[in-house]
Amino acid sequence: MTNKYDKIIIGAGLYGCYAADLCGERGEKVLVLEYEKEPFSRATYVNQARVHMGYHYPRSLTTALKSAGYFRRFVQDYGFCIHDSFEQVYAMAGQFSWTNAECFKEFCRAARIRCEEVPPSRFFQPGMCDGAFLTEEYTYDAKLLRDWYKERLDGRGNVSILYNARIEMIVKTDSAFVIRMEDGCEYETGYVLNASYASVNQILARVTGVETTPFPIKYELCEIILCDASERLKGIGITVMDGPFFSIMPFGRTGLHSLTAVTFTPHMTSPQELPHFSCQEKLAEKDDACSPQNLGNCNLCPHRPQTAWPYMSRLAQKYMKEEYGFRYRESLFSMKPILKSSEVDDSRPTAIRVLCEAPTLVSVLSGKINTVYDLDSYL
Amino acid sequence: MVGNNKMRENGKENKFISAVVYLHNEGEAVRDFFDRVIAVFEANFERYEIVCVDDGCTDITLEVLREYLETHPLKAMVSVVHMSFFHGLESAMNAGRDLAIGDFVYEFDSVNVDYDPKLVLETYHRMLEGNDIVAATAGRAARLSSRIFYAVYNQTSRGKNRIGAETFRLVSRRAINRIKAMGQYIPYRKAVYAGCGLSKAEVCYEPVRQKRQHGKQRAGERVSLALDSFIYFTNVLEHLSAILCIVFLLFTVGVGIYIIRDYLMGGQIVEGWLSTMGFLTFGFFGVFALLTLTLKYLSVILNLIFKQQRYLIADIEKVAGK
Ligand SMILES: Cc1cc2nc3c(=O)[nH]c(=O)nc-3n(C[C@H](O)[C@H](O)[C@H](O)COP(=O)(O)OP(=O)(O)OC[C@H]3O[C@@H](n4cnc5c(N)ncnc54)[C@H](O)[C@@H]3O)c2cc1C
Numbered sequence: 297m298t299n300k301y302d303k304i305i306i307g308a309g310l311y312g313c314y315a316a317d318l319c320g321e322r323g324e325k326v327l328v329l330e331y332e333k334e335p336f337s338r339a340t341y342v343n344q345a346r347v348h349m350g351y352h353y354p355r356s357l358t359t360a361l362k363s364a365g366y367f368r369r370f371v372q373d374y375g376f377c378i379h380d381s382f383e384q385v386y387a388m389a390g391q392f393s394w395t396n397a398e399c400f401k402e403f404c405r406a407a408r409i410r411c412e413e414v415p416p417s418r419f420f421q422p423g424m425c426d427g428a429f430l431t432e433e434y435t436y437d438a439k440l441l442r443d444w445y446k447e448r449l450d451g452r453g454n455v456s457i458l459y460n461a462r463i464e465m466i467v468k469t470d471s472a473f474v475i476r477m478e479d480g481c482e483y484e485t486g487y488v489l490n491a492s493y494a495s496v497n498q499i500l501a502r503v504t505g506v507e508t509t510p511f512p513i514k515y516e517l518c519e520i521i522l523c524d525a526s527e528r529l530k531g532i533g534i535t536v537m538d539g540p541f542f543s544i545m546p547f548g549r550t551g552l553h554s555l556t557a558v559t560f561t562p563h564m565t566s567p568q569e570l571p572h573f574s575c576q577e578k579l580a581e582k583d584d585a586c587s588p589q590n591l592g593n594c595n596l597c598p599h600r601p602q603t604a605w606p607y608m609s610r611l612a613q614k615y616m617k618e619e620y621g622f623r624y625r626e627s628l629f630s631m632k633p634i635l636k637s638s639e640v641d642d643s644r645p646t647a648i649r650v651l652c653e654a655p656t657l658v659s660v661l662s663g664k665i666n667t668v669y670d671l672d673s674y675l
Numbered sequence: 676m677v678g679n680n681k682m683r684e685n686g687k688e689n690k691f692i693s694a695v696v697y698l699h700n701e702g703e704a705v706r707d708f709f710d711r712v713i714a715v716f717e718a719n720f721e722r723y724e725i726v727c728v729d730d731g732c733t734d735i736t737l738e739v740l741r742e743y744l745e746t747h748p749l750k751a752m753v754s755v756v757h758m759s760f761f762h763g764l765e766s767a768m769n770a771g772r773d774l775a776i777g778d779f780v781y782e783f784d785s786v787n788v789d790y791d792p793k794l795v796l797e798t799y800h801r802m803l804e805g806n807d808i809v810a811a812t813a814g815r816a817a818r819l820s821s822r823i824f825y826a827v828y829n830q831t832s833r834g835k836n837r838i839g840a841e842t843f844r845l846v847s848r849r850a851i852n853r854i855k856a857m858g859q860y861i862p863y864r865k866a867v868y869a870g871c872g873l874s875k876a877e878v879c880y881e882p883v884r885q886k887r888q889h890g891k892q893r894a895g896e897r898v899s900l901a902l903d904s905f906i907y908f909t910n911v912l913e914h915l916s917a918i919l920c921i922v923f924l925l926f927t928v929g930v931g932i933y934i935i936r937d938y939l940m941g942g943q944i945v946e947g948w949l950s951t952m953g954f955l956t957f958g959f960f961g962v963f964a965l966l967t968l969t970l971k972y973l974s975v976i977l978n979l980i981f982k983q984q985r986y987l988i989a990d991i992e993k994v995a996g997k
Contacts, residue, residue, distance in 0.1 A: 390855075423855025540774065540991055559754070559993060606722045607752060610691045610776040614848070 301327045303675075304475060304485040306499055307492040308335035308457060311660055313445040314668045315489050315675055320455035327483055328449075329461035329475070331495075332593060336442040339493050340665070342520055342595050342630035344556055345548050347371065347378065347434045348664050349409055351386050352537070354400055360407040363666070370436075370666035377440035379549045384433040384533045387416060387425040389541055389615070397427025400537075404429075419534060424615045435533070436665065437548025468505030472655045489675075490659040494631040495591050497569055500659060506652045511661055513633040515571040516562035517594055520628045521555040521605055522547055526621035529553065534616065542611050544622060552625055557611050560604040562632070571631065575599040594629040603627045633661060646670040692716065692723035692799075693777030694751075697768055698740075699730040699761070701786050705739050708786035709747070715792045717749055719799075725753045727994075728771035731761035744995040753995040759987035763896055766986040769861050772851070774991065780851065782864070783843045789813070789882040790842060798845045798878050807850040807873035810841040810865075814881045824901050831909035834870030839877065841865060849873065863900065866908045913970050920963035927956040 303319050305312045308330035316326050332338070346352075349367045350360030371378055388397045397413075404411035410432040416425040449455050462478040466488065475483045490499045497510040523544070533545030533553075542557035566572045570588040578599045579586045586592030594600055605624050612622070635647055647661040648670060658674050694716060698705065716723050729737060737755070744753055756774055758767050764784055772780055779802060781795070790811065798809040821840055829837045846868060853871045854861065861867045869875055905911050934949045 421852050421855070423852070559991070560752075604752075606691060607724065607776065610722075610778070614776045 299327070299481075299483050301325050301483060301485045303327075303487040303489065304329065304473070304483055305489045305491060306463065307490070307495075308332075309338060309340040309491060309493055310336070310441070310445075310665060310668055311340075311491040311493070311662055311671065312489070313449065315491060315671055316455050316457075317445065317448055317452075318672070318675055320449065320452040323454060326455045327485070328455070328457040329463060329483075330457060330459050331461055331492075333459045334442075335446060335457070336438050337593060338595070339630050339632070341438040341442070342518075342628040343438075343665070344520060344543065344545070344554050345435045345438060345665075346543075346545065347436050347666055349431065349433045350407055351400075351404070351409065351431055351433060351535075354403045354537070357403070357406055360403070360409070363664070364407060364409055366664075366666040366669060367433075369669060371434060374436060374441060374444075376444065377437040377548065378434050379437065379546055380434040382531045382533055382546050384431045384545065385414070385419060385428055385535070386411075386431050387420060387428040387534065387536050387615075389536050390424055390426045400427060400429065404431075419532075419617060419620065420615055421617060425536065433533070435546050435548055437550065440549065463499070463502060466499070466503045466657075468503070468652065468655065468657075473657065486654070487656045488658070490657070493662065494571070494633045496633065496659055496661050498571075498589055498591060500651070501570070501589065503651075503657065506657055508651055508657075510569040511633070511647060511649075511659070512636045513569065513661070514636060515566040515573075516632045516634060517564045517573065517575075517601065518556075518561050518630055518632045519563055519601070519604055520547075520561070520630075521603065521608055522550075522552045522625045522628065523555050523622040524625055525553040526619070529620040529622055532620070534620070536615055540611075542608065542615070544612055544616075553622060555608050555612060555622065557604075557608045560607045560611065563601040563604065563629075575601070591631060594631050597629070600627075600629045635661065635663070648674055650674065690720075690722075690779055691777045692720045693726060693775035693780045694723065694783065695726045695728065695768060695771035695775050695780060696783045696786060697728050697730065697764060697771070698732055698736050698786065699764075699767075700732055700734045701736045701739075702734055703739055704786045705736055706743050708783075708788055709740075709743055711788050711792045712783070712795060713749070713751075715795045716751065719796060723751045724775070724777065725749070725751050726771050726775050727753065727755045728767045729755050729757045730763070730767040731758060741994060749995065752993065755992045755994055757989045757992065759989040762986055763900075765861075765863055765900065768864060770986045770988055772846075772864075778848050780846050780848070781843060782846065785842070790880045791883060794878065794880055798843075801876045801878060802845050802847065804876075805874065806876040807847040807853075808836075808844060808868045808871075808875040809878060810839070810844040810875065811878050811880060812839045812841050814879050827911075828866075828904065828909060831905075831911050831914070832866070832870070834866070834908070836869035836875045838865045838869050842880075844868070847873075863904045863908065866904055870908065913967065913974070916963055916967045916970055920960065920967050923956055923960040923963055927953070927960050930956050 302324035303326045305316050305326065305328045308328050312328055313335055316328050319326050347367055347370055348363050350363035353359040353363070388400060401411060412430040414428050414430055416428040419428060449457060464476045464478045467474045467476065472484050472486050473488050490496060492499050494515065497513065500508040500510055535543040535545065540559045542555070544553050544555045547554040564573055571591055572588050576586050579592065579597070586597065646663055646667045649659045651657045651659060660671060662668070694713070713725065727740065756770050758770065768782060768784065772782060794811050798811055801809045825839050850868060850871055850873050853873060854867055857871065930952050934953060
C-alpha cells in the first residue's frame with residue numbers, strides 16, 4: 297500500500313514544523329516523518345535558546361544585518377514564547393578576545409543594533425573584561441513553541457505527523473520519491489524536505505537514484521547546563537566574547553538560566569561527514585542503536601558524557617562577580633553539525649541545497665533558529 | 676580576610692586547581708613531569724585542569740604529550756595554548772595563567788623535576804594557611820649571577836616581599852584578581868606577585884637531582900629579563916642618575932671654591948681654564964638633573980604601557996578530558 301502526499305518532510309524540529317505549517321496553510325497534503333515520539337526533541341529544544349540579533353558575529357557584517365532582520369520578524373511572529381524582560385550583557389574579555397570593545401562598538405553602529413556601554417566592573421571581576429554593553433537580545437521557549445505548533449498542525453486536516461518513524465530508504469522513481477519505512481510502509485511524494493539537522497547526511501545516504509554529495513560538516517556533541525540563578529542574576533544574561541568564553545542567560549520562560557562555554561560545551565567531535573563517536577559502540581547491541589548511519593537522541597542516551605559543570609561553573613565564576621551566583625540543575629545534550637566552510641568567518645549560514653528537481657529533494661542545514669524564514673523560497 | 680576564611684571553610688575538595696606548565700622543546704621530559712608531578716595532582720585533587728603552554732616547540736614535545744595522554748587517562752581536562760611564535764617564559768606563562776580557570780593556579784616554569792613531587796601538596800597547604808602566593812625555591816641558588824641579581828633586586832625593589840630563584844609557585848585567584856585590578860601588565864611574574872600587597876610564603880627544598888644546566892631560558896634572554904626587571908620594578912636607574920647628579924653638583928661647588936681660593940690667593944692659572952671647568956661641571960650637573968627628571972617621566976609612561984596585552988596566541992586546543 298502506498299500513500300501519496302504533496303510534500304514529505306523529514307524531521308519535526310522547528311524547520312520541519314515551520315515548513316509543514318506553511319505548506320499546510322496552502323492546502324497541500326503534507327506528511328512529517330519524525331524519529332522521536334514528540335516534536336522538538338532534539339536541537340530545537342536542546343540549545344541555548346538565544347534569538348540571535350547578530351552580536352555573535354562581529355566578524356561578518358552581512359550575517360549581522362541579516363540576523364537583525366530575522367530577529368524582528370521572529371520576535372513578532374512568535375512573541376508568545378519569547379522572554380524579553382532581562383538585560384542582555386555582552387562583554388569582551390581582556391585576554392584572548394579576537395574582538396575588542398572598540399571593534400564591537402564600531403560593528404554595532406554599522407549594523408544599527410543596540411549597544412549601550414556600561415562599566416565592566418558592574419558585572420565582572422577587576423580587569424577581566426575591557427568592555428561591557430547592554431544589548432537587545434531575547435530567548436525563546438522551545439516547549440511553548442512546540443505546543444503551539446502541535447496544536448496548529450493537529451488542527452490542519454491535511455497535515456499529519458508520523459512519530460517513531462524509521463526510514464529505511466528513499467528511492468527516486470521517474471516522477472516521484474518513494475520513502476520506504478523499516479516496517480514496510482511506503483509513502484510517495486513529488487517533494488521531499490530533509491530537515492533532520494544533525495542527521496542530514498545520514499538521510500542523504502539513504503537516497504538512491506540521485507547524486508547526493510554530503511554536506512561538509514563536522515559534529516560536536518554539546519552540553520547545555522541549566523542552572524538556578526541567584527536573585528541578582530535572574531534578570532540578566534551575560535555573554536563574554538569570544539575565544540574560550542562562556543554565556544549564562546535565561547533559558548526561555550523556564551525561569552532557569554542556560555550555561556555554555558566554547559571550550560567545555562563540546563564534549564567530543566567527529567570530523568567525518570558521518571558522525572563517528574566512541575559512545576556509539578556502547579549502544580550498538582540495543583534496538584535504539586546509535587551509529588554513524590543513524591544518530592540516536594543524545595539527550596536521552598544512557599551513555600551521554602559526564603557533565604562539564606565543574607569546568608563551566610569555574611570559568612564563569614572566574615569572570616563574574618560573586619553576587620551573580622548560580623546552582624546546577626540539570627544537563628541537556630545534543631549533536632551539533634557544523635559546516636566546515638563557516639568556521640573561518642563564523643557566519644553559520646542556513647545551508648539549503650536542492651539536490652534534485654521534479655521530483656524535488658531539498659536538504660536544509662540550519663545554523664540558527666530565527667533564520668527559519670530562509671526556507672520560504674524553497675517551499 | 677574574608678576570602679581566606681572561606682577558602683578554609685570550604686575545604687580542599689571544593690577548590691578547583693589549575694596547573695599551568697611551560698613547554699619549550701622539552702623532548703621526553705614531559706613524560707617524567709606528568710608521571711611524577713601530575714600524579715600527585717591526580718591522587719589528591721578532586722577537580723583540576725592542566726594548561727600546557729606550547730611556546731614555539733619545534734621538537735617532539737607535543738607528540739610525547741599527546742601519546743602520554745592517550746595511554747594515561749587523567750580526570751583533568753588538558754588544554755594546550757599554542758603561542759604564535761616563541762615568546763619566552765614570562766609572556767608565554769602569562770597567556771597560560773590567563774587561560775587557567777582555577778581557584779588556585781600552579782605555575783610550573785619548567786618540567787624539570789629536581790624536587791620531591793610531594794612539595795606540590797606542601798605549597799598547597801601553605802596556601803590554605805592564608806597565603807596568596809606560595810613559591811617553592813631551591814635551597815641554594817644555582818648560579819652566582821642569580822644570587823647577585825636577587826640580592827641587588829631585593830635591596831632596591833619597591834615592594835615589601837622578597838623574590839628568589841623559584842622552581843614553581845602557587846597563586847590564588849584573589850592574587851590574580853588583585854593584580855588585574857592594579858591594571859598591570861606582568862612582564863616579570865615573580866616581581867608583580869611579590870609586589871601586589873598580599874602575603875607571600877616560601878617553601879625551601881634541597882634539589883634532589885642535578886639540575887639541568889641553564890634550562891630553556893637562554894643566557895641572552897635571562898640577561899635581558901634581569902635588566903628589564905631592574906628597570907620596571909626597582910629605582911636603580913633613578914638612584915644612579917640622582918647620585919651622578921649630586922656628584923656633579925659637589926664637583927661644581929668644589930670647582931667654585933677652587934676658583935675663589937685661587938682668585939683670592941692671586942695664583943697663576945692659564946687664561947680661560949677656570950671658566951671652562953666651571954662651565955663643564957655645571958653643564959654636567961644640568962644634564963644629569965634633566966636625566967633624573969626624564970627617567971622619572973619614563974617610569975610613569977612605562978606604567979601606562981604595562982596595561983597592554985603583550986602576547987599572541989595562535990590557537991587553544993583541548994587535547995584530553997571530559
Ligand atoms: C548546542 C547548540 C546550541 C545552539 N544554540 C543556538 C542558539 O542559541 N540560538 C539559535 O538560534 N540556534 C542555536 N543552535 C542551532 C539551532 O538549535 C538549530 O539551528 C535548530 O534547532 C535546527 O532546527 P532543526 O529543525 O533543523 O533541527 P532539530 O530540532 O534537530 O530537528 C530535526 C528533527 O529531525 C529528527 N530526525 C533526525 N533523524 C531523523 C531520521 N532519521 N528520521 C526522521 N526524523 C529524524 C529529529 O528527531 C529532530 O526532531 C544551537 C544548536 C546547538 C546544537
